[in-house]
Amino acid sequence: MESEALTYKEARLAVATKCTFCVDRIDEGLARGLAPGVDPEATPACVNACIAKAMTFGDLDDPESSVSKLLAGNQHFRMHEELGNGPGFFYIWDGAAGDPSGPLPPPLEGDRQRAALRGGQS
Numbered sequence: 001m002e003s004e005a006l007t008y009k010e011a012r013l014a015v016a017t018k019c020t021f022c023v024d025r026i027d028e029g030l031a032r033g034l035a036p037g038v039d040p041e042a043t044p045a046c047v048n049a050c051i052a053k054a055m056t057f058g059d060l061d062d063p064e065s066s067v068s069k070l071l072a073g074n075q076h077f078r079m080h081e082e083l084g085n086g087p088g089f090f091y092i093w094d095g096a097a098g099d100p101s102g103p104l105p106p107p108l109e110g111d112r113q114r115a116a117l118r119g120g121q122s
């Protein structure tokens, strides 16, 4: 793939790295006038590659973006939102937005860890 060839770096082979949100891809796409989350060449590679369409990427500041519409229409949560660092990952779970009968979201990882440290009491 041409875009993979553009970002190939020998020094990165066999080195674990964190997710960069494909910043090089996004920046290059923006420079070409493409829309992240709409145009595949300006969208993270893993979002493009997911055949189940389990991930969506886009501009939360644009109320017409696919991510804004998904969040407006579905219940969702962010991990460790209480830390105040504004995580950009939102997890959508069953139930339309505002539907109190939907299932509860899974407990946050920190809650599970605290419960385990207290011997299973949360």
Ligand code: SF4
Binding pocket: 018, 019, 020, 021, 022, 044, 045, 046, 047
């Ligand atoms: S492909 Fe996905 S996980 Fe990998 S750097 Fe890009 S956004 Fe992050």
